[in-house]
Amino acid sequence: MPVKDSCAIVIFGASGDLTKRKLVPALFELHCQGLLPEGFAVLGVGRTAYSDEAFREAQREALEAFSKTVDATPEQREQFINKLFYESIDTSRREDYAAIRRRLTELDKSQGTSGNYLFYLSTPPALAAPIVSGLGAEHLQIPAHEGCWRRLIVEKPFGIDLKSATDLNHMLQAVFKEDQIFRIDHYLGKETVQNLLVFRFANGIFEPLWNRNYVDYVEITAAENIGVEDRGGYYEGSGALRDMVQNHMLQVVGMTAMEAPSSFDARAVRNETLKVFQSLRPITPENVQHHTIRGQYIASKIRGRDVSGYRQEKGVDAESRTETYAAVRFHIDNWRWGGVPFVVRTGKRLPTRVSEVVVHFKPTPHRIFGSLGTGENITNSLIIRIQPDEGVVLKFGLKRPGAGFEARSVAMDFHYSDLSDVRLPDAYERLLLDCLHGDATLFTRGDAVEACWAFVDPILEGWRSNPESKIYGYPGGTWGPPEADRLLGADGRTWRQPCKNLSENTDYCEL
Numbered sequence: 001m002p003v004k005d006s007c008a009i010v011i012f013g014a015s016g017d018l019t020k021r022k023l024v025p026a027l028f029e030l031h032c033q034g035l036l037p038e039g040f041a042v043l044g045v046g047r048t049a050y051s052d053e054a055f056r057e058a059q060r061e062a063l064e065a066f067s068k069t070v071d072a073t074p075e076q077r078e079q080f081i082n083k084l085f086y087e088s089i090d091t092s093r094r095e096d097y098a099a100i101r102r103r104l105t106e107l108d109k110s111q112g113t114s115g116n117y118l119f120y121l122s123t124p125p126a127l128a129a130p131i132v133s134g135l136g137a138e139h140l141q142i143p144a145h146e147g148c149w150r151r152l153i154v155e156k157p158f159g160i161d162l163k164s165a166t167d168l169n170h171m172l173q174a175v176f177k178e179d180q181i182f183r184i185d186h187y188l189g190k191e192t193v194q195n196l197l198v199f200r201f202a203n204g205i206f207e208p209l210w211n212r213n214y215v216d217y218v219e220i221t222a223a224e225n226i227g228v229e230d231r232g233g234y235y236e237g238s239g240a241l242r243d244m245v246q247n248h249m250l251q252v253v254g255m256t257a258m259e260a261p262s263s264f265d266a267r268a269v270r271n272e273t274l275k276v277f278q279s280l281r282p283i284t285p286e287n288v289q290h291h292t293i294r295g296q297y298i299a300s301k302i303r304g305r306d307v308s309g310y311r312q313e314k315g316v317d318a319e320s321r322t323e324t325y326a327a328v329r330f331h332i333d334n335w336r337w338g339g340v341p342f343v344v345r346t347g348k349r350l351p352t353r354v355s356e357v358v359v360h361f362k363p364t365p366h367r368i369f370g371s372l373g374t375g376e377n378i379t380n381s382l383i384i385r386i387q388p389d390e391g392v393v394l395k396f397g398l399k400r401p402g403a404g405f406e407a408r409s410v411a412m413d414f415h416y417s418d419l420s421d422v423r424l425p426d427a428y429e430r431l432l433l434d435c436l437h438g439d440a441t442l443f444t445r446g447d448a449v450e451a452c453w454a455f456v457d458p459i460l461e462g463w464r465s466n467p468e469s470k471i472y473g474y475p476g477g478t479w480g481p482p483e484a485d486r487l488l489g490a491d492g493r494t495w496r497q498p499c500k501n502l503s504e505n506t507d508y509c510e511l
Helices: 017-032 052-066 074-081 094-110 125-137 162-173 191-201 232-236 239-257 266-278 285-291 427-437 446-465 482-488
Strands: 007-012 040-046 084-088 117-121 150-155 181-184 215-223 292-298 300-302 305-307 325-331 341-347 354-361 381-387 391-399 407-415 471-475
Touching (some): 007 017, 017 040, 017 052, 017 074, 052 074, 052 084, 084 094, 094 125, 125 150, 162 446, 181 427, 191 381, 191 391, 215 239, 239 266, 239 325, 239 341, 239 354, 239 446, 285 292, 285 325, 285 446, 292 446, 292 482, 325 482, 341 482
Parallel strands (some): 007 040, 007 117, 040 084, 117 150, 150 181, 292 471
Antiparallel strands (some): 215 354, 292 325, 325 341, 354 381, 391 407
Protein backbone atom coordinates (compact mmCIF):
# COMPACT_ATOMS: atom_id res chain seq x y z
CA MET A 1 0.00 0.00 0.00
CA PRO A 2 1.23 3.55 -0.67
CA VAL A 3 2.65 5.45 2.28
CA LYS A 4 0.17 8.14 3.27
CA ASP A 5 2.34 10.16 5.64
CA SER A 6 4.77 12.67 4.18
CA CYS A 7 8.24 12.05 5.57
CA ALA A 8 11.99 12.50 5.36
CA ILE A 9 14.47 9.61 5.48
CA VAL A 10 17.80 10.55 7.03
CA ILE A 11 20.56 8.10 6.06
CA PHE A 12 23.71 8.21 8.18
CA GLY A 13 26.62 6.77 6.23
CA ALA A 14 25.08 7.95 2.97
CA SER A 15 28.36 7.78 1.05
CA GLY A 16 28.79 4.07 1.83
CA ASP A 17 28.17 0.90 -0.18
CA LEU A 18 24.86 -0.07 1.47
CA THR A 19 23.30 3.26 0.51
CA LYS A 20 24.24 3.11 -3.16
CA ARG A 21 23.78 -0.64 -3.64
CA LYS A 22 20.60 -1.22 -1.66
CA LEU A 23 18.92 1.73 0.03
CA VAL A 24 18.70 4.30 -2.77
CA PRO A 25 17.77 1.66 -5.43
CA ALA A 26 15.06 0.31 -3.09
CA LEU A 27 13.63 3.78 -2.48
CA PHE A 28 13.76 4.49 -6.22
CA GLU A 29 11.77 1.32 -6.91
CA LEU A 30 9.16 2.32 -4.34
CA HIS A 31 9.00 5.75 -5.97
CA CYS A 32 8.47 4.24 -9.44
CA GLN A 33 5.65 2.07 -8.09
CA GLY A 34 3.91 5.11 -6.63
CA LEU A 35 4.32 3.84 -3.07
CA LEU A 36 6.09 6.90 -1.65
CA PRO A 37 4.17 10.05 -0.70
CA GLU A 38 4.44 13.26 -2.67
CA GLY A 39 5.91 15.00 0.37
CA PHE A 40 9.08 12.94 0.56
CA ALA A 41 12.82 13.62 0.85
CA VAL A 42 16.05 11.72 1.49
CA LEU A 43 18.72 13.50 3.50
CA GLY A 44 22.12 11.86 3.28
CA VAL A 45 24.46 12.51 6.20
CA GLY A 46 28.17 11.75 6.43
CA ARG A 47 31.66 13.13 6.81
CA THR A 48 32.28 13.25 3.06
CA ALA A 49 32.03 16.87 1.92
CA TYR A 50 29.26 16.52 -0.69
CA SER A 51 26.99 19.27 -1.88
CA ASP A 52 23.39 18.39 -2.74
CA GLU A 53 24.33 18.27 -6.43
CA ALA A 54 27.43 16.13 -5.89
CA PHE A 55 25.40 13.66 -3.81
CA ARG A 56 22.69 13.53 -6.46
CA GLU A 57 25.24 12.84 -9.17
CA ALA A 58 26.81 10.03 -7.13
CA GLN A 59 23.39 8.43 -6.57
CA ARG A 60 22.46 8.88 -10.23
CA GLU A 61 25.49 6.77 -11.10
CA ALA A 62 24.56 4.26 -8.40
CA LEU A 63 21.07 3.86 -9.86
CA GLU A 64 22.54 3.15 -13.29
CA ALA A 65 24.77 0.47 -11.78
CA PHE A 66 22.48 -1.17 -9.22
CA SER A 67 18.83 -0.36 -9.95
CA LYS A 68 16.79 -3.25 -11.32
CA THR A 69 14.00 -0.98 -12.52
CA VAL A 70 14.30 -1.32 -16.28
CA ASP A 71 11.14 0.51 -17.31
CA ALA A 72 11.59 3.73 -15.31
CA THR A 73 11.06 6.89 -17.33
CA PRO A 74 13.61 9.74 -17.38
CA GLU A 75 10.98 11.89 -15.68
CA GLN A 76 10.63 9.40 -12.80
CA ARG A 77 14.40 9.21 -12.40
CA GLU A 78 14.89 12.99 -12.29
CA GLN A 79 11.91 13.50 -10.02
CA PHE A 80 13.42 11.03 -7.55
CA ILE A 81 16.98 12.42 -7.83
CA ASN A 82 15.67 15.89 -7.01
CA LYS A 83 14.34 14.52 -3.72
CA LEU A 84 17.89 13.76 -2.56
CA PHE A 85 19.77 16.15 -0.27
CA TYR A 86 22.99 16.01 1.72
CA GLU A 87 24.43 17.40 4.95
CA SER A 88 28.09 16.95 5.89
CA ILE A 89 28.82 16.69 9.63
CA ASP A 90 31.25 15.04 12.00
CA THR A 91 28.96 12.40 13.47
CA SER A 92 31.13 12.14 16.59
CA ARG A 93 30.51 15.81 17.51
CA ARG A 94 27.23 16.31 19.34
CA GLU A 95 27.07 19.99 18.46
CA ASP A 96 27.00 19.17 14.72
CA TYR A 97 23.52 17.65 15.02
CA ALA A 98 21.97 21.10 15.21
CA ALA A 99 22.68 21.26 11.45
CA ILE A 100 20.57 18.13 10.95
CA ARG A 101 17.70 19.67 12.88
CA ARG A 102 17.90 22.90 10.86
CA ARG A 103 18.04 21.02 7.55
CA LEU A 104 15.04 18.88 8.43
CA THR A 105 13.07 22.00 9.35
CA GLU A 106 13.91 23.41 5.90
CA LEU A 107 12.76 20.17 4.23
CA ASP A 108 9.51 20.27 6.17
CA LYS A 109 8.85 23.64 4.51
CA SER A 110 10.26 23.06 1.02
CA GLN A 111 9.31 19.40 0.53
CA GLY A 112 6.29 19.13 2.80
CA THR A 113 7.72 16.30 4.94
CA SER A 114 5.46 17.22 7.88
CA GLY A 115 7.98 16.53 10.66
CA ASN A 116 7.90 12.75 10.16
CA TYR A 117 11.47 11.44 10.22
CA LEU A 118 13.00 8.01 9.67
CA PHE A 119 16.65 7.83 10.76
CA TYR A 120 18.65 5.01 9.14
CA LEU A 121 22.02 4.00 10.65
CA SER A 122 23.93 2.70 7.64
CA THR A 123 27.15 3.00 9.65
CA PRO A 124 29.65 0.81 11.53
CA PRO A 125 28.31 -0.31 14.94
CA ALA A 126 30.77 1.92 16.81
CA LEU A 127 29.00 5.02 15.46
CA ALA A 128 25.56 4.04 16.76
CA ALA A 129 26.07 5.55 20.22
CA PRO A 130 27.31 9.01 19.12
CA ILE A 131 24.62 9.27 16.42
CA VAL A 132 21.77 8.31 18.74
CA SER A 133 23.17 10.58 21.44
CA GLY A 134 23.42 13.45 18.95
CA LEU A 135 19.83 12.96 17.81
CA GLY A 136 18.71 12.91 21.42
CA ALA A 137 20.60 16.12 22.19
CA GLU A 138 18.52 17.88 19.53
CA HIS A 139 15.29 16.12 20.66
CA LEU A 140 14.88 14.75 17.15
CA GLN A 141 13.43 11.51 18.51
CA ILE A 142 10.44 13.37 19.97
CA PRO A 143 7.44 13.86 17.64
CA ALA A 144 6.80 17.55 17.04
CA HIS A 145 3.02 17.31 17.26
CA GLU A 146 0.19 14.84 17.63
CA GLY A 147 0.08 12.37 14.74
CA CYS A 148 3.75 12.96 13.94
CA TRP A 149 6.26 10.09 14.15
CA ARG A 150 10.01 9.52 14.51
CA ARG A 151 11.62 6.11 13.86
CA LEU A 152 15.10 4.62 13.89
CA ILE A 153 16.42 1.73 11.74
CA VAL A 154 19.50 -0.06 13.07
CA GLU A 155 21.54 -2.47 10.93
CA LYS A 156 23.09 -5.64 12.31
CA PRO A 157 25.26 -6.72 14.01
CA PHE A 158 23.22 -6.16 17.17
CA GLY A 159 26.23 -6.64 19.43
CA ILE A 160 28.93 -9.31 19.40
CA ASP A 161 27.73 -11.15 22.52
CA LEU A 162 24.95 -10.96 25.10
CA LYS A 163 26.55 -8.18 27.14
CA SER A 164 27.21 -5.91 24.16
CA ALA A 165 23.71 -6.58 22.79
CA THR A 166 22.18 -5.67 26.16
CA ASP A 167 24.33 -2.53 26.33
CA LEU A 168 23.25 -1.58 22.80
CA ASN A 169 19.58 -2.01 23.70
CA HIS A 170 19.98 0.13 26.81
CA MET A 171 21.72 2.84 24.80
CA LEU A 172 19.04 2.90 22.09
CA GLN A 173 16.17 2.77 24.59
CA ALA A 174 17.65 5.64 26.60
CA VAL A 175 16.79 7.93 23.67
CA PHE A 176 14.15 6.17 21.55
CA LYS A 177 11.21 4.13 22.78
CA GLU A 178 11.27 0.44 21.84
CA ASP A 179 8.32 0.87 19.47
CA GLN A 180 10.34 3.52 17.58
CA ILE A 181 13.33 1.16 17.04
CA PHE A 182 13.40 -1.05 13.95
CA ARG A 183 16.29 -3.56 14.00
CA ILE A 184 16.58 -4.62 10.38
CA ASP A 185 17.48 -8.14 9.28
CA HIS A 186 17.27 -8.29 5.49
CA TYR A 187 16.60 -12.06 5.63
CA LEU A 188 13.15 -11.33 7.05
CA GLY A 189 12.42 -9.16 4.02
CA LYS A 190 12.78 -12.09 1.64
CA GLU A 191 9.47 -13.15 0.14
CA THR A 192 9.91 -16.86 0.88
CA VAL A 193 10.75 -16.27 4.54
CA GLN A 194 7.51 -14.32 4.91
CA ASN A 195 5.73 -17.09 3.03
CA LEU A 196 6.59 -19.46 5.88
CA LEU A 197 3.89 -17.78 7.95
CA VAL A 198 1.28 -17.80 5.19
CA PHE A 199 2.12 -21.37 4.21
CA ARG A 200 1.70 -22.59 7.77
CA PHE A 201 -1.27 -20.61 8.99
CA ALA A 202 -3.35 -20.22 5.82
CA ASN A 203 -3.45 -23.95 4.98
CA GLY A 204 -5.41 -26.41 7.06
CA ILE A 205 -3.65 -29.43 5.53
CA PHE A 206 -0.12 -28.66 6.80
CA GLU A 207 -0.49 -27.13 10.25
CA PRO A 208 -1.92 -30.33 11.86
CA LEU A 209 1.29 -32.14 10.78
CA TRP A 210 3.63 -29.39 12.00
CA ASN A 211 4.62 -30.98 15.33
CA ARG A 212 6.53 -33.75 17.10
CA ASN A 213 3.93 -36.38 16.17
CA TYR A 214 4.74 -36.20 12.45
CA VAL A 215 8.01 -34.32 12.02
CA ASP A 216 11.24 -36.31 12.28
CA TYR A 217 13.69 -33.40 12.10
CA VAL A 218 13.98 -29.89 10.68
CA GLU A 219 17.00 -28.82 8.64
CA ILE A 220 17.94 -25.25 7.70
CA THR A 221 20.79 -24.43 5.32
CA ALA A 222 22.33 -21.08 4.36
CA ALA A 223 25.23 -21.75 2.00
CA GLU A 224 27.48 -19.36 0.09
CA ASN A 225 29.77 -20.34 -2.75
CA ILE A 226 32.13 -17.39 -2.27
CA GLY A 227 34.85 -16.99 0.32
CA VAL A 228 35.22 -13.98 2.58
CA GLU A 229 36.45 -11.93 -0.42
CA ASP A 230 37.82 -8.61 0.89
CA ARG A 231 36.04 -8.88 4.27
CA GLY A 232 38.72 -10.97 5.99
CA GLY A 233 39.44 -8.32 8.61
CA TYR A 234 35.76 -8.06 9.56
CA TYR A 235 35.16 -11.79 9.41
CA GLU A 236 38.06 -12.51 11.79
CA GLY A 237 36.08 -10.77 14.53
CA SER A 238 32.80 -12.40 13.57
CA GLY A 239 32.79 -15.92 12.15
CA ALA A 240 29.88 -17.92 10.78
CA LEU A 241 28.05 -18.35 14.10
CA ARG A 242 27.86 -14.62 14.79
CA ASP A 243 27.50 -13.60 11.15
CA MET A 244 24.66 -15.94 10.20
CA VAL A 245 23.34 -18.25 12.94
CA GLN A 246 22.73 -15.75 15.74
CA ASN A 247 20.55 -13.51 13.56
CA HIS A 248 19.39 -14.74 10.14
CA MET A 249 19.11 -18.44 10.86
CA LEU A 250 17.57 -18.22 14.32
CA GLN A 251 14.99 -15.79 12.96
CA VAL A 252 14.06 -18.39 10.34
CA VAL A 253 13.89 -21.01 13.12
CA GLY A 254 11.52 -18.71 14.99
CA MET A 255 9.16 -18.42 12.01
CA THR A 256 9.34 -22.14 11.30
CA ALA A 257 8.65 -23.24 14.86
CA MET A 258 6.37 -20.53 16.31
CA GLU A 259 2.80 -21.05 17.45
CA ALA A 260 -0.01 -19.35 15.57
CA PRO A 261 -0.28 -15.72 16.73
CA SER A 262 -3.61 -14.46 18.02
CA SER A 263 -3.63 -11.92 15.19
CA PHE A 264 -1.26 -10.87 12.43
CA ASP A 265 0.15 -7.75 14.01
CA ALA A 266 3.70 -6.98 15.05
CA ARG A 267 3.32 -7.54 18.77
CA ALA A 268 1.49 -10.87 18.46
CA VAL A 269 3.89 -12.29 15.84
CA ARG A 270 7.01 -11.17 17.66
CA ASN A 271 5.69 -12.48 20.97
CA GLU A 272 5.44 -15.95 19.44
CA THR A 273 8.93 -15.93 17.91
CA LEU A 274 10.34 -14.77 21.26
CA LYS A 275 8.76 -17.81 22.94
CA VAL A 276 10.65 -20.04 20.52
CA PHE A 277 13.98 -18.40 21.37
CA GLN A 278 13.22 -18.69 25.09
CA SER A 279 12.50 -22.41 24.61
CA LEU A 280 15.85 -23.25 22.98
CA ARG A 281 17.55 -25.91 25.07
CA PRO A 282 20.90 -24.46 26.23
CA ILE A 283 24.10 -25.91 24.83
CA THR A 284 26.64 -25.62 27.62
CA PRO A 285 30.34 -24.97 27.04
CA GLU A 286 31.06 -28.43 28.49
CA ASN A 287 29.05 -30.32 25.85
CA VAL A 288 29.48 -27.99 22.89
CA GLN A 289 31.52 -30.60 20.97
CA HIS A 290 28.51 -32.95 20.97
CA HIS A 291 26.11 -30.43 19.44
CA THR A 292 28.20 -28.30 17.11
CA ILE A 293 30.73 -28.64 14.33
CA ARG A 294 32.85 -25.77 13.10
CA GLY A 295 35.05 -25.73 10.06
CA GLN A 296 37.33 -23.54 7.99
CA TYR A 297 37.76 -23.77 4.23
CA ILE A 298 41.19 -24.73 2.94
CA ALA A 299 42.84 -24.29 -0.45
CA SER A 300 41.37 -26.40 -3.23
CA LYS A 301 40.57 -26.53 -6.91
CA ILE A 302 37.00 -25.70 -7.93
CA ARG A 303 35.98 -26.38 -11.52
CA GLY A 304 39.61 -26.26 -12.58
CA ARG A 305 40.31 -23.00 -10.73
CA ASP A 306 42.69 -22.79 -7.77
CA VAL A 307 41.11 -21.07 -4.76
CA SER A 308 42.92 -20.03 -1.60
CA GLY A 309 42.13 -21.19 1.90
CA TYR A 310 40.68 -18.91 4.55
CA ARG A 311 44.03 -18.42 6.28
CA GLN A 312 45.49 -17.12 3.02
CA GLU A 313 42.80 -14.45 2.62
CA LYS A 314 43.68 -10.78 3.07
CA GLY A 315 43.37 -9.60 6.66
CA VAL A 316 43.18 -13.12 8.14
CA ASP A 317 45.54 -14.44 10.82
CA ALA A 318 47.80 -17.21 9.51
CA GLU A 319 46.80 -19.31 12.56
CA SER A 320 43.17 -18.21 12.66
CA ARG A 321 40.59 -20.37 14.42
CA THR A 322 37.66 -18.35 13.11
CA GLU A 323 35.00 -20.64 11.69
CA THR A 324 33.78 -20.20 8.11
CA TYR A 325 31.38 -23.14 8.59
CA ALA A 326 29.09 -23.80 11.54
CA ALA A 327 26.56 -26.57 12.10
CA VAL A 328 24.44 -26.78 15.25
CA ARG A 329 21.98 -29.42 16.46
CA PHE A 330 19.54 -28.29 19.14
CA HIS A 331 16.07 -28.86 20.58
CA ILE A 332 13.12 -26.61 21.29
CA ASP A 333 11.70 -27.61 24.66
CA ASN A 334 7.99 -27.03 24.31
CA TRP A 335 4.86 -29.10 23.75
CA ARG A 336 4.90 -28.84 19.95
CA TRP A 337 8.54 -29.69 19.30
CA GLY A 338 9.62 -31.84 22.24
CA GLY A 339 12.14 -34.46 21.02
CA VAL A 340 12.44 -33.10 17.46
CA PRO A 341 16.02 -32.18 16.53
CA PHE A 342 16.64 -28.96 14.63
CA VAL A 343 19.87 -28.78 12.65
CA VAL A 344 21.23 -25.63 11.02
CA ARG A 345 24.34 -25.20 8.89
CA THR A 346 25.96 -22.27 7.18
CA GLY A 347 29.27 -21.81 5.46
CA LYS A 348 31.50 -20.00 3.02
CA ARG A 349 33.03 -21.57 -0.09
CA LEU A 350 30.40 -24.32 -0.32
CA PRO A 351 29.32 -25.79 -3.69
CA THR A 352 26.60 -23.23 -4.36
CA ARG A 353 24.61 -20.31 -2.98
CA VAL A 354 21.39 -21.64 -1.49
CA SER A 355 19.17 -21.04 1.54
CA GLU A 356 16.28 -23.34 2.40
CA VAL A 357 14.19 -24.92 5.15
CA VAL A 358 13.56 -28.67 4.94
CA VAL A 359 10.91 -30.30 7.12
CA HIS A 360 11.56 -34.06 7.18
CA PHE A 361 8.48 -36.04 8.13
CA LYS A 362 8.58 -39.34 9.98
CA PRO A 363 8.66 -42.47 7.83
CA THR A 364 5.73 -44.84 7.68
CA PRO A 365 5.75 -47.27 10.62
CA HIS A 366 5.89 -50.30 8.28
CA ARG A 367 7.78 -49.95 5.00
CA ILE A 368 6.05 -52.64 2.97
CA PHE A 369 7.38 -51.49 -0.40
CA GLY A 370 10.95 -51.12 0.79
CA SER A 371 10.77 -54.60 2.32
CA LEU A 372 9.89 -56.04 -1.08
CA GLY A 373 13.17 -54.78 -2.44
CA THR A 374 11.30 -53.04 -5.25
CA GLY A 375 12.53 -49.51 -4.97
CA GLU A 376 13.79 -46.85 -2.60
CA ASN A 377 12.62 -46.24 0.93
CA ILE A 378 10.28 -43.29 0.57
CA THR A 379 10.44 -40.41 3.01
CA ASN A 380 8.32 -37.29 2.83
CA SER A 381 9.87 -33.85 3.01
CA LEU A 382 8.78 -30.29 2.47
CA ILE A 383 11.40 -27.91 1.05
CA ILE A 384 10.91 -24.17 1.32
CA ARG A 385 13.56 -22.49 -0.82
CA ILE A 386 14.47 -18.98 0.35
CA GLN A 387 17.02 -18.28 -2.40
CA PRO A 388 17.67 -18.69 -5.30
CA ASP A 389 14.87 -20.18 -7.45
CA GLU A 390 12.41 -19.32 -4.68
CA GLY A 391 9.60 -21.79 -4.20
CA VAL A 392 8.16 -24.79 -2.37
CA VAL A 393 8.53 -28.53 -3.07
CA LEU A 394 6.66 -31.43 -1.45
CA LYS A 395 8.26 -34.85 -1.89
CA PHE A 396 6.18 -38.01 -1.56
CA GLY A 397 6.01 -41.57 -2.87
CA LEU A 398 4.15 -42.89 -5.93
CA LYS A 399 4.10 -46.16 -7.83
CA ARG A 400 6.48 -46.34 -10.74
CA PRO A 401 4.45 -46.99 -13.94
CA GLY A 402 4.44 -50.63 -15.01
CA ALA A 403 3.94 -53.97 -13.31
CA GLY A 404 4.53 -54.53 -9.62
CA PHE A 405 4.63 -52.05 -6.77
CA GLU A 406 7.92 -50.31 -7.16
CA ALA A 407 7.70 -47.01 -5.29
CA ARG A 408 9.64 -43.90 -6.19
CA SER A 409 9.93 -40.41 -4.77
CA VAL A 410 8.30 -37.63 -6.80
CA ALA A 411 7.98 -33.90 -6.27
CA MET A 412 5.08 -31.49 -6.43
CA ASP A 413 6.55 -28.02 -6.77
CA PHE A 414 5.82 -24.34 -7.03
CA HIS A 415 8.30 -21.72 -8.25
CA TYR A 416 7.84 -17.99 -7.88
CA SER A 417 9.47 -17.69 -11.29
CA ASP A 418 6.38 -19.37 -12.77
CA LEU A 419 4.37 -16.25 -11.90
CA SER A 420 5.46 -14.20 -14.89
CA ASP A 421 3.19 -11.31 -13.95
CA VAL A 422 4.43 -11.07 -10.35
CA ARG A 423 7.60 -9.24 -9.35
CA LEU A 424 9.56 -10.37 -6.29
CA PRO A 425 10.46 -7.20 -4.37
CA ASP A 426 13.93 -6.74 -2.98
CA ALA A 427 14.16 -7.33 0.77
CA TYR A 428 15.08 -3.71 1.47
CA GLU A 429 12.08 -2.48 -0.52
CA ARG A 430 9.71 -4.48 1.65
CA LEU A 431 11.38 -3.57 4.93
CA LEU A 432 11.69 0.14 4.18
CA LEU A 433 8.06 0.27 3.13
CA ASP A 434 6.98 -1.56 6.29
CA CYS A 435 8.95 0.86 8.46
CA LEU A 436 7.39 3.87 6.72
CA HIS A 437 4.01 2.32 7.50
CA GLY A 438 5.09 1.73 11.12
CA ASP A 439 4.72 -2.05 10.77
CA ALA A 440 7.42 -3.78 12.88
CA THR A 441 6.33 -7.37 12.17
CA LEU A 442 9.44 -8.24 10.17
CA PHE A 443 11.87 -6.38 12.43
CA THR A 444 13.67 -7.84 15.44
CA ARG A 445 12.67 -6.77 18.93
CA GLY A 446 15.27 -6.06 21.62
CA ASP A 447 14.28 -8.92 23.92
CA ALA A 448 14.46 -11.37 21.00
CA VAL A 449 18.00 -10.22 20.18
CA GLU A 450 19.04 -10.85 23.77
CA ALA A 451 17.36 -14.29 23.84
CA CYS A 452 19.24 -15.35 20.71
CA TRP A 453 22.55 -14.19 22.17
CA ALA A 454 21.78 -16.06 25.40
CA PHE A 455 21.65 -19.25 23.30
CA VAL A 456 24.74 -18.49 21.19
CA ASP A 457 27.06 -17.13 23.90
CA PRO A 458 27.72 -20.50 25.64
CA ILE A 459 28.60 -22.06 22.26
CA LEU A 460 31.19 -19.36 21.62
CA GLU A 461 32.53 -19.80 25.14
CA GLY A 462 32.75 -23.57 24.64
CA TRP A 463 34.69 -23.12 21.43
CA ARG A 464 37.08 -20.76 23.20
CA SER A 465 37.60 -22.72 26.40
CA ASN A 466 36.93 -26.41 25.66
CA PRO A 467 40.12 -28.12 24.46
CA GLU A 468 38.06 -30.92 22.89
CA SER A 469 36.29 -28.47 20.59
CA LYS A 470 38.03 -28.83 17.23
CA ILE A 471 37.92 -26.79 14.03
CA TYR A 472 37.94 -28.97 10.93
CA GLY A 473 39.34 -28.06 7.56
CA TYR A 474 37.19 -28.64 4.49
CA PRO A 475 38.19 -28.16 0.85
CA GLY A 476 36.50 -25.22 -0.84
CA GLY A 477 33.67 -26.40 -3.09
CA THR A 478 32.51 -29.18 -0.72
CA TRP A 479 29.58 -29.24 1.70
CA GLY A 480 31.77 -28.66 4.74
CA PRO A 481 33.48 -31.03 7.16
CA PRO A 482 32.30 -34.67 6.92
CA GLU A 483 32.17 -34.63 10.72
CA ALA A 484 28.95 -32.58 10.47
CA ASP A 485 27.15 -35.78 9.46
CA ARG A 486 27.39 -37.09 13.01
CA LEU A 487 25.15 -34.27 14.26
CA LEU A 488 22.26 -36.06 12.54
CA GLY A 489 22.88 -39.28 14.45
CA ALA A 490 23.15 -42.86 13.22
CA ASP A 491 19.44 -43.42 12.55
CA GLY A 492 19.31 -42.71 8.82
CA ARG A 493 19.01 -38.93 9.00
CA THR A 494 21.11 -37.11 6.42
CA TRP A 495 21.70 -33.57 5.23
CA ARG A 496 19.83 -32.80 2.06
CA GLN A 497 22.13 -32.09 -0.86
CA PRO A 498 20.30 -29.16 -2.50
CA CYS A 499 22.14 -29.33 -5.80
CA LYS A 500 23.28 -32.59 -7.31
CA ASN A 501 23.44 -31.36 -10.88
CA LEU A 502 25.96 -28.52 -10.76
CA SER A 503 27.82 -28.31 -14.05
CA GLU A 504 31.36 -27.20 -14.76
CA ASN A 505 30.03 -23.87 -16.04
CA THR A 506 27.47 -22.85 -13.45
CA ASP A 507 26.80 -22.99 -9.74
CA TYR A 508 23.11 -22.11 -10.09
CA CYS A 509 20.99 -24.33 -7.92
CA GLU A 510 17.48 -25.16 -9.08
CA LEU A 511 14.91 -26.14 -6.49
